[in-house]
Amino acid sequence: MRTGDGYTGQEPVSTTAWVAAAIVLSIGLALTAAGAIWQQQRASAEARSQQERQVERLQADLAKRLTIPTYGLKGARGALAALDGSFTRASFEAYVESRDLPREFPGARGFGFIERVARDDLDAFVAARQRKGATDFRIHGSSGDPTLYVVTQISPFSRNFAAWGLDAGGDPARRQAIEQAIDTGEATLSTPVRLVQDPLKGPGFLLIVPVYRQGHDPGTPGARREALAGLLYAPLVAKDLLRGLAEPAAPLLDLKLSAQLLNGEFLPLLAMREGEVLPPEEAADYALADTATAESLRFKVLGREFLLEAALTPQAAVRLLGLSGLGLEIGGALLSVLLALTVYLLAAGRTRAEMMARAMTADLTRLAMVASHTSNAVMITDAERHITWVNDGFTRLCGFTAEEALGKLPSELLHSDRTDQGTVQGMREAMNVGLGCKVELRQRARDGRDFWVDVEVQPLQDGKGGLAGFMVLETDITARRAAQHEADEARASLQDLYDNAPSAY
Known part of the structure; x- marks a missing residue:
């Protein structure tokens, strides 16, 4: 306002100032919108990258957990070759006891040995076992198939005695895995089965390694069947095998891990919702929300197909996506308004701004002179x-x-x-x-x-x-x-003189 001349109205505002401010505001808002879109895309890409890394880690960790017991089974195969192709109960238990199963092979309930027996030879086979001291050896779980695959060795025996004498070929899922291992010569994982030695009767797997006479792979399916000496296997309890698998992903992902059954359907093994692992009865019915981040991955491990479904948790989605552009939008809009206001003020009060700039320059010059001198x-x-x-x-x-x-x-x-x-x-x-x-x-x-x-x-x-x-x-x-x-030394000298002066009394 003017003073001293009687003028009490507002200063006339330049049209140029308003136009300049409007242009700056328009450009600022346009840049803010573009920046918000870019930020949202960047946040989506980062969230997708984090999700993919966790899914890849889960897949690799699962494959590692399922594969590690093969090393123990192949070690047993080497020990079997050193024993001329025959395990006694004592020698088999000695090998298993030499391995720290819980630490080396988490989820493995033990190691076992399966022998192929023709049904016509079954009575003689059982009698021979009993003559060797296994008087309580019996065959159970058998079907009508002419060929049986009998568990003749299992250790630790106290944890797995229910599987001793089991005809593993009596169950279609077990038989399919056994025959696949024999024909391919490769370590093979069964589809999910109920382990007879698991008191909880939860899902499990058989990890099977074939053993051939002469200690080497004959090379063709027919030759492999002829040369079969038996099969080493490890019963794997899914609950123990998967313990801790999902914990690193807990803050980020809801997930569900399933394994394919022999009929093609998928059996849930593990489900996690908002950082909590669901009990088996809830995992069976759990379905991930159909969100933009939901994905499913099918992959094979040791011949078996798994399905991993994952999506960002609601909290992670809000943190990574929901507000990713909000701060930029608000800040950009405010900055645009401030810039427009600044342009307006600069255009309307150029003289005052120049005076302020000259004053600031003078202050800086004085400060520099003080620092320099x-x-x-x-x-x-x-x-x-x-x-x-x-x-x-x-x-x-x-x-x-x-x-x-x-x-x-x-x-x-x-x-x-x-x-x-x-x-x-x-x-x-x-x-x-x-x-x-x-x-x-x-x-x-x-x-x-x-x-x-x-x-x-x-x-x-x-x-x-x-x-x-x-x-x-x-x-x-x-x-x-x-x-x-010097003062400290003088005080010390005086104190020394005082301390060493002869007493006056």
Whole structure:
């Protein structure tokens, strides 16, 4: 408003100022919208990348857990070859006891050996076993198939005795895996089965490794069937095998892991919702929400197909996607308004702005003159503490020119073996977290003389509030320290005289 001339109305507003402000606002809002779209796409890509990494980790971890027991079975196959192709109960148990099953092969309930027996030879086979001391050996679980696959060795026996004498071929799922292992010569995983030795009767698997006479793979399915000596296997309890599998993904994913049955359907093995593993009865009916992040992956491990379904948890979706562009939109809109207002004010009050700019320039010039001509040493460093500027007082006090100091660490130029490292470490710890500090420190000048300085460190911030560097102000206190040292010595001498003076009494 004007004063002194009787004018009390508002200042006339320039049309150019309004137009300029409107243009800036339009451009700012357009850029904000484009930035929000870009941010949303970037957030979606990052969320998808995190989800894919977790899914890949789950797949790899599952494959590892299922595959590791094959090493123990192949070790047993080597031991069998060393025993001329025949295991006694004692030798088999000795091998299994030599392995730390819970640690080496989590989920494996034990190791066993299966022998192929023709039905016509079954009575003689059982009788031979009983004559060798296994008087309670019986066949159970058999179907009418002319060929049986009988579990003749199993260890630890106390945990697996229910499987001893089982005709594994009596169950179609077990038989299919056995015959596949025989024909391919490869370690083979069965479809999900109910392990007879599992008291909980939860889902499990048989991991089967074929053993051939002469100790090598004959090469063709027909030759493999002829040369079969037996099959080593490990009963795997799914609950134990999968324990802890999903925990790393808990903050991010809802998931469901299923294995394909012999009839082509999928049996749920593990389900997790919002970080909690569901009990089996809930996992069977659990269906992931049909969201934009839902995905399913089918993959095979040791000949068996698995289905892994995953989606971001609601909390993760909100955190990664729901508000990903909101801050940018609000901030961009506010910034656009502020910029438009700034343009308007600049256009409407150019003279005042120029005066303010000249005043600020004068202040900065005075500040630079003070820093340049002060007797104290002043250093400016970047965030990594490399020197970017020094004043003349630094050169006078320390002896190093600006050219010698630029790009160096203060410690490279000024510290010596007499510099207190505890004090230096305290400075570093403060600067590491962007804090200032004030210490007294012994330093060494370019000419080799030692001097004491009062060091004050202040952090410098950039326009975003981040750490841009540090300003270091050093005041020479060598004389004060020397005087203090002399005073301390004098006090010590007086105290010594007093302590050693002869008593007057």
